[in-house]
Amino acid sequence: xxxxxxxxxxxxxxxxxxxxxxxxxxxxxxxxxxxxxxxxxxxxxxxxxxxxxxxxxxxxxxxxxxxxxxxxxxxxxxxxxxxxxxxxxxxxxxxxxxxxxxxxxxxxxxxxxxxxxxxxxxxxxxxxxxxxxxxxxxxxxxxxxxxxxxxxxxxxxxxxxxxxxxxxxxxxxxxxxxxxxxxxxxxxxxxxxxxxxxxxxxxxxxxxxxxxxxxxxxxxxxxxxxxxxxxxxxxxxxxxxxxxxxxxxxxxxxxxxxxxxxxxxxxxxxxxxxxxxxxxxxxxxxxxxxxxxxxxxxxxxxxxxxxxxxxxxxxxxxxxxxxxxxxxxxxxxxxxxxxxxx
Numbered sequence: 001x002x003x004x005x006x007x008x009x010x011x012x013x014x015x016x017x018x019x020x021x022x023x024x025x026x027x028x029x030x031x032x033x034x035x036x037x038x039x040x041x042x043x044x045x046x047x048x049x050x051x052x053x054x055x056x057x058x059x060x061x062x063x064x065x066x067x068x069x070x071x072x073x074x075x076x077x078x079x080x081x082x083x084x085x086x087x088x089x090x091x092x093x094x095x096x097x098x099x100x101x102x103x104x105x106x107x108x109x110x111x112x113x114x115x116x117x118x119x120x121x122x123x124x125x126x127x128x129x130x131x132x133x134x135x136x137x138x139x140x141x142x143x144x145x146x147x148x149x150x151x152x153x154x155x156x157x158x159x160x161x162x163x164x165x166x167x168x169x170x171x172x173x174x175x176x177x178x179x180x181x182x183x184x185x186x187x188x189x190x191x192x193x194x195x196x197x198x199x200x201x202x203x204x205x206x207x208x209x210x211x212x213x214x215x216x217x218x219x220x221x222x223x224x225x226x227x228x229x230x231x232x233x234x235x236x237x238x239x240x241x242x243x244x245x246x247x248x249x250x251x252x253x254x255x256x257x258x259x260x261x262x263x264x265x266x267x268x269x270x271x272x273x274x275x276x277x278x279x280x281x282x283x284x285x286x287x288x289x290x291x292x293x294x295x296x297x298x299x300x301x302x303x304x305x306x307x308x309x310x311x312x313x314x315x316x317x318x319x320x321x322x323x324x325x326x327x328x329x330x331x332x333x334x335x336x337x338x339x340x341x342x
Contacts, residue, residue, distance in 0.1 A: 040215070041330035042205040043337060046165075048198035048220075051134050051178045062197045062223060065181055069132055071189050077132060077141040079256040079289040083315060099242035100329040106239045108306040109150035112232035124264050125305030126193065126234040128252045129184035131159055131293060133177040137166055143261070145253035145294035146182050146220070149309060150236035151339030154229040155199070155221050157182050158237075159293030160314050164201040164218045167211035174208055176201060182222055184234045187263060193233050196222040202338040204330070214279055216314040217325050218293075219338045238308040239335055240298050241327045245273040245281045251322065253294020253313055255287035271296070271311070271324075279326040281311055286320030296324050 048056045050064060111126070131144040144163035149156050161167070166174035180198035183191050199222060204215035222230050230236075251267045258265045267285035274280040283296075296311030311324030325331070 040204070040206045040212075041333065043202050043334050044205045044208050045200055045202045045338070045341075046176045047200055048180055049176070049178055051136070051139075056197050056199060056223065062195075062225075065179060065197050066195060068179055069181060069195070073141060074132060074143075074189070077143045079143070079261065101242050103240070103242040104332065105241075105308050106335070107150060108238040108308065109154075109231055109236045110304060110306070111235045112154075124185065125252060126185045127231075127236055127305055128264060128295060129157075129182055129193075129234075130186040130254055131163055131180065131182050133163070133180040135166065136175045136178050141179075142177075143254075143290055144292045145290065145313065147252070147293075147295035147309065148184065148230050148234050148236040149219070149335075150231055150238060151335065153221060153340055153342050154231040154236070155224065155342060156236075156339055157196075157220050157222060157230065158295060158309060158312055159218050159220060160312055161203045161207035161216040161218045162211075162314075163293045164198075164220060165203050165208050167207055168209035169211065171209050174211070180220070182220070182230070184230065185264070193230075194225045196225055196230050199223045200338070200341055202334060204334070213314055213323070214325055215330075217312045217327075217331060217334070219334055221338060221341045235304065235306055237295060237297060237306055239327075239332065240308040240310040241329060241332045243298065243310055243327075245271060245326065247271050247281075247298055247310060249283060249310065250297045250300035250307060251283060251285050251287065251291075251294060251311075251313065252297065253287060253291035255285075256290035257286070257288035261290040265291075268300075274317075274321075274323050279328075280314070280323045281326055282317070282321045282323045284320050285322045286316070287313065287322050288316060291322070 127148040131146045146157045146159035168174045182196045184193040203218040206212035206215045254261045271281040271283050274282045291313045294313040295309045297307030298310045300307035315323045
C-alpha cells in the first residue's frame, strides 16, 4: 500500500510548478563512449554550457546563472508531462530480464558540518532539490527534480536523462540542456543552501541517441559553491543496484500536480516490475510534471532525509503509475565513471 503526503516544512513555501520537456535536437556536443543501441549500457559525457555556448567552469559563469534565474524566470518555467512510450514488444533482445549481477550499495553521507540551520522536519530532505534549465531546441525554460548522491567527488547529483539531454531519434543525438542549476531543498524562492551550477553531465548513450526510457537516468557533477561541495553541504544518498524489483521505496520530488509543485512531496510504497518484458519498476504515486529526476530511495531514513537510491523518476502511465529505470550494473558503471569528476 502506498502512502502519499506533502513533506513537512519549517517555513511557509510557494514555488512555481516543476517539470521538464523531452524533445529532439541536432548533433550532440560530446562523443559516445561506445556503440549506441536501445537498452545499451554505454554512457556519454558533456561539459555543461550557458545558452551562448560558454562552458561553465568558474565563479564568473555561476554569477551569470544567478542573474539568469530570476524569481520571475523560475516562476514562468514551463511544467511538462512525464508521458513515456508503451512497453517494448516481447522478444526485443535489448531488454534485460533481471539483475545483471549481485546486489550492491554505496554508503550515504551526512553533511560534513553543521552551520546553525534548523534541521528539516520528517520527510523533507536537504539532499533533494529542484533543477532549472533552458532547452536549446525551443529556447524555453523548464524545471526538474534531482538529488545529491555521495561519491568520491562529493559534487554529484542524480536526475533523469531527459533533464540533461533532449533525447535522440533513430540515432540522431539530442541536444544538451543549457543554464543548468540545482537548488537543494528549494521552496518558495528560498535557497537555503544556495544554487549549484552543473559542470559536466553524463547520460546513457541509448537515451541521447534513441530516447530509450529504460535508460532515462543521468548523473551531473556540480561546481562547489563558495568552496563548499554539495554533498558536504546537504548530505548525499547512497546508491543501490541489482536489487529485487519489489522493494519498499520512498519517491521524492516536486510534482506539479501537488501544491502546484511548490513543496517537496514523498510517496511511499512497494515497487513492482512495469511489464513482463520491460525491466523498469513502477509505483502508483500519480506524480506529474516536475517530479522527473527525483530519487527512488530504499531504506529511507526520515530522521536525516537520506536513503539509498534505487531508481529515478522518469514517466507516468495509466492509473497514476510512475516508472523508473531499473538500476543495474550499468548504473553502477555510470556512477563509477562520473563519481570522481571534479
